[in-house]
Amino acid sequence: MTNPRAAPVASSRRQLSIGVTVVFIAYLLGAYSGRYDAFPFPLLRAIGSTFTTKQPTRFTFDKLDILVSDDQKRPTSCPRQTDRTAVLLVMGQSNAANHGGQRFRSKHGDEVINFFGGKCFVAASPLLGADGITGEYWSELGNLLLDRGAVDRVILAPVAVSGSKVSRWTPSGDIHPRVVETVRELTTTGYRVTRTLWTQGEIDYVVGTGEEAYRDRFLQLVDSLRSEGVASPVYVSVTSKCLGESNGGTQTHLADNPVTRAQRSLPNAAPGIRAGVNTDELLGDDDRHDDCHFAATGEEKVARAWADLLAGDP
Known part of the structure; x- marks a missing residue:
């Protein structure tokens, strides 16, 4: 069937x-x-x-990821430099850039200036010329120098790139043209750099840059600055600590290492190089918001330390 x-x-x-x-x-x-x-x-x-709408952003970056524009910033007149004006060329990696846990701004209006691209802006985090979009302490340094009467005006000219090895700052490195451009823009605007501040070294500690190699590469940068007419003292921070895999850092940190030995030796390596702030010793664990980048307390400590150093150093 x-x-x-x-x-x-x-x-x-x-x-x-x-x-x-x-x-x-x-x-x-x-x-x-x-x-x-x-x-x-x-x-x-x-x-x-x-049907997809891109989220608008107020920030624009260049090929180095340096912040080059911010819709909330408006140019102001560049003030004339006097013998009471501090013009600070600030260089380094993320802890010299806009990666801090606290934003600061000028408490003195246009007496603390962020110089970038030949233009002047009232200083406020994040600073143009450095990468990142969060906090920095250079604006607070400007406030402190004015509060103490050390100067009448502060011009901040940052060039700071996260994770940048010292080799990238030498004349053959990719960041060097930005340094030269910044110096020339300052000169064209009528500014003479009075202090150069260097806060870098964490990535060189991670990759194992040797003491002699670090020192030689940094001196190449200094020689280049001198050839561009920068005669200011160059302050070298002792900076090498950055923990955490997410930060590109290490699990542990050895205070005495080739990078810090090079940094400590640099003031004796060439005329015009001076000891800067030792951020490795100055900051405790709670002063870093992610075991690497400075938290608000860390930024305040570092700003005060720089102010103490610069205000008391002719």
């Missing part, structure tokens, strides 16, 4: 087989078109972009 249920079952199986085959072919076509950007992927992407 013929089973009356056999025909519907066979038909269902055929339909299922056809459906699976169609899905498999569609998958192969989709994979091919996705990999080689063939039809219909370009069409689908165009349709998707029509």
